[in-house]
Amino acid sequence: MIHSDDFIPFALTLVLGAFGAFLAAALGLPAPFLIGPAIFVTLGSLFGRRLLVPVGVRNGCFVVVGMSMGAGVTPEVMAAAAAWPASFVMVLVTSAILLFSAQALLRRVFHYDRMTALLAACPGHLSYVMSLAADTRGDVASIGVIQSVRVLALTLLVPLIVELSGASGEGVIILPQAMGLLPLAVITVLAVLCGLIFLKLRVPAALLVGGMAVSILAHLSGLVSGTIPQWLQIPVYVLLGSMIGTRFSGVSLADLKNAFVAGMTVTVVVGLISAITAAGISHLLDVPLGAALIAFAPGGLETMAAMAVIMHADPAYVGTHHILRLLFLSVLMPFMLSRFRSL
Numbered sequence: 001m002i003h004s005d006d007f008i009p010f011a012l013t014l015v016l017g018a019f020g021a022f023l024a025a026a027l028g029l030p031a032p033f034l035i036g037p038a039i040f041v042t043l044g045s046l047f048g049r050r051l052l053v054p055v056g057v058r059n060g061c062f063v064v065v066g067m068s069m070g071a072g073v074t075p076e077v078m079a080a081a082a083a084w085p086a087s088f089v090m091v092l093v094t095s096a097i098l099l100f101s102a103q104a105l106l107r108r109v110f111h112y113d114r115m116t117a118l119l120a121a122c123p124g125h126l127s128y129v130m131s132l133a134a135d136t137r138g139d140v141a142s143i144g145v146i147q148s149v150r151v152l153a154l155t156l157l158v159p160l161i162v163e164l165s166g167a168s169g170e171g172v173i174i175l176p177q178a179m180g181l182l183p184l185a186v187i188t189v190l191a192v193l194c195g196l197i198f199l200k201l202r203v204p205a206a207l208l209v210g211g212m213a214v215s216i217l218a219h220l221s222g223l224v225s226g227t228i229p230q231w232l233q234i235p236v237y238v239l240l241g242s243m244i245g246t247r248f249s250g251v252s253l254a255d256l257k258n259a260f261v262a263g264m265t266v267t268v269v270v271g272l273i274s275a276i277t278a279a280g281i282s283h284l285l286d287v288p289l290g291a292a293l294i295a296f297a298p299g300g301l302e303t304m305a306a307m308a309v310i311m312h313a314d315p316a317y318v319g320t321h322h323i324l325r326l327l328f329l330s331v332l333m334p335f336m337l338s339r340f341r342s343l
Contacts, residue, residue, distance in 0.1 A: 006054055013051040016040045017242035021234075031159035031310045033237035034244075034303065038155050041245025046253065053243040059207050061243075063191050064228060064236045065306050066208040069315040070215020071179075071227040084317070087281050091296060091321045092328050094277045098123040098270045098298055099332070105269060110262045112142065114340055120146040120262070122333060123270055123298030124325055129333070136337065141251070142259045148247040149263025154271065154299035155244055155307075161275070162290045162311055179226030187224060190214045205301050205326060212319060237306050244303065270298050287317065295321035 017037030024036025045051050053061075102121030106112045112120065116138040122129045133143045195210025203209055218224035248256070278292035291313040294304055301322045308318035 003054070006052055009050045009052050010054060010057075012044070012049060013041055013053060013242050013246060016044045016051070017238045017245075021238045021241070029159075031237075031307055033234055034241040034306060034310065035156055035159065037238050037241030038152055038244045041242045042152060042248050043245075045245055045248035045251070046256070049249070051242075051246045051249045053239055053246055057239060058243055059195075061236045061239050062205070062207040063188070063195055063211040064232060065240070065309075066195075066211025066213075067187060067191055067215040068228045068233060068236075068309045069208075069305050069319045070212040070217075071219060071315075073216045073219055073316040075220060084285075084320070087285055087287065087292075087295075087317075087321065088324055090277060090281055091325055094274065094296060095123055095298075095325050095328055096332070098273060099329075101273065102266045102270055105266060106146075106262060109265070110258070112139065112262070113137075115337070116143055118333075118336055118340065119143045121266065122147070122329060123150075124301065124322070124329060142262075144247070145251060145256055145259035146263035146266060148244075149260055150267045150270070150298065151247070151300045151303065152244055153264065153267045154297050155241070155303050157271070158294060158297045158299060158304070159307060159311055162293055162313075177226050178229040179224060183218075183224045183226075184229070184232075187214055187218050205323065208301065208305065209323060216316075233309070237310065240303055240306055244300070274298055288313065291317050294318050298325075301326055 017040065020036030020038070020040030021033045022036070024032035024039075029035050041051055099118075099121055102123070103117045106117035106120055107114065115136050119129050119133045119136070119138050120143045129143065129147060133140045191211040191214040192207075193210075194214050195207035198206035198210045215224075274296045275293060278296040279289065281287055281296070282289040282292040290311055291308070294308050294311065294313050295318045297304060299307075304322055305315065305319050307313075308315045
């Protein structure tokens, strides 16, 4: 349910997001249904408008993104996964390098305290990081801005880099036709139930993982074939792009200035490290470059998962890498915070 006080801000968010998606598509931008809404809703937020995507709507989007990812996991895809273990190891190593490099940069160049720098440097898991930040002495506002800048910048830049590098997988992965309404309804119900179970088990990105798990099992077993219909996917992507923009709602331009510079600097550094690693993995393991770039980009799981589908990258490869990164960070971050508290 949408609270009455949230109806107008949500409606305005939808209008801005829809207009941004339409304009980005008309201009031929890559991943227009993510990029356009992210840009326009961010601008609206920075001009002081209260914009939001209700939690229930957001959670529904995560379920659909997970289902979209799972629809691309076929027996043929799984048979090609023999080379992935080395790539999985590298995503863990890279995550640690990104975390400690960004933390050092924020402390030595921008003079943030140790706790703020660590939380702001975390390469992903934004909602988890912000919940951790609320229980620390860190600068929560700066952490939120730096993290949001990273997510927004990567949402805008990754598809452009994939497109300009010629690494788009269009024509490589042929998605089946859309599934019928009955199987779509059944797996949606099962995906929600699975996601709620994962929530109780405190699984990272529980609703997305639940949707992906149910969809993968349904497709691998042969009980369901086909992808999520475009009439459902496109609105979900618009809402996800809009949600990224709403993270800047309530942030003044004055508060944004220093943290924005820090956030952009960190994004450039971690983006370069990730891109170099992705290029190496692509070369050594014969993974398509587009899939590797999206899989190693330290952006939001839900956004990168949606981007994998939009850019025709292997959704199983991308999704498993981002989920593994979040699981790793879920263990590493509390350990690092407890160490800092004891110093």
